[in-house]
Structures are given as structure tokens and as C-alpha cells.
Amino acid sequence: MAPEAPVVGNQFMAPCSVDLTIVPKMMTISACTFVVMDANDNIVFKVGKFMSPLAPRILLDAAATPIVSFHKKSMSLHSTRKVYRGDSKDSRDLLFTVKKSLFNTTLNVFLASNTKKEHCDFKIRGNWSEKSCTIYSGTSSNVIAQMHRRHRLGRTALGNDQFVVTVFPHVDYAFIITLIVILEEISEQGQMIGRAAG
Structure with a gap:
């Protein structure tokens, strides 16, 4: 498969497949909701949230430097998320937009350069509750990443509800992790709406 162009940055691309383990809901004083680790259990990313109900979530590197932030668009039928470089919300720093299809569970991803949005640049299909999804170009x-649940011993301190994202060669894994977190957020939002309606 031909290399994908980086979405977040060249430093997040590797010539071989990368397996990243995601440990959800690590609630700490810093309001971290996910920790992402490599095959050697080194922390690669953290996913946090600013201390405000309307604040965006943010992807941080291991040193807590903001990489991207994702903002929910209010009053959107498509559960839209806009993703910006760092902790910016300037239109010049917009990287991509994620929209949920009205008719199925597919998430469509549009790069900032795709202003017409006639066709998506990436799409996500899967089931968050089953911790299973596939991301296509x-x-x-053409599959560029896949997520599946993993149960492993020896990580009880971090929780057992872990899952692995396999990112294919030459694919921006910071971009992929951001998509996975947005999938979780939109799925959780849908469940909350369903409970409220019931």
C-alpha cells in the first residue's frame, strides 16, 4: 500500500506496523481519560480534558505537550468534531473534521483541504462497545488501521478493559488515535441520548 500523507506530523509515522495499547478512563488529578502505550509499555500519548463541561478533549504526548484538540460542534445532526493542531481553535490550524453518518454508524473524515466535502478522505466503521473498528482510506x-479488544494479565493496576490499535505502515498514528477517541466520544454521546429517551 502506498504511504499515506501525514495528517498530524511525519514524526508519528513508522515504516512498519505499530501496535498501540489504549487503557481507558485513567482518571487522575490531571483529568486524563486515556493512556496510550507502545509495545514496551512506554506511554506515547495521553488523552485529557480541560476542566470545564464544554471544554474540548486534547491529545498530549508523553511530556504533556498538546498535539491536537477536538471540539464538539453544538447543535449538529452529524455529531461533528473539528480537530485543530495543538490547543488552538484558529481556522488556520484546522486539521480535519469528523462527521457521523445519519443512516449508519460510519464516521466520515474530511481533511481541512477538502473544502467541498463531496467525498470523505477517511472513514471509520465499527462498534465501540465491542472495542472493534476498522479505518479506511x-x-x-484500503485498511489503514484496526482496533480490537485485548485482555492481558499483569496490567491490573491500569485496568483490564484495554484494547489495541494496529496502525499500518506509513500511517500517522497520532491521527488514528484521535479518530479512535472521537469514536468513543460519539458512541458515549449516543448512549447517553438513548438512556435519556428511555
């Missing part, structure tokens, strides 16, 4: 069948 554009409207093609």
Missing part, C-alpha cells in the same frame, strides 16, 4: 477498501 477514502471511500476505498
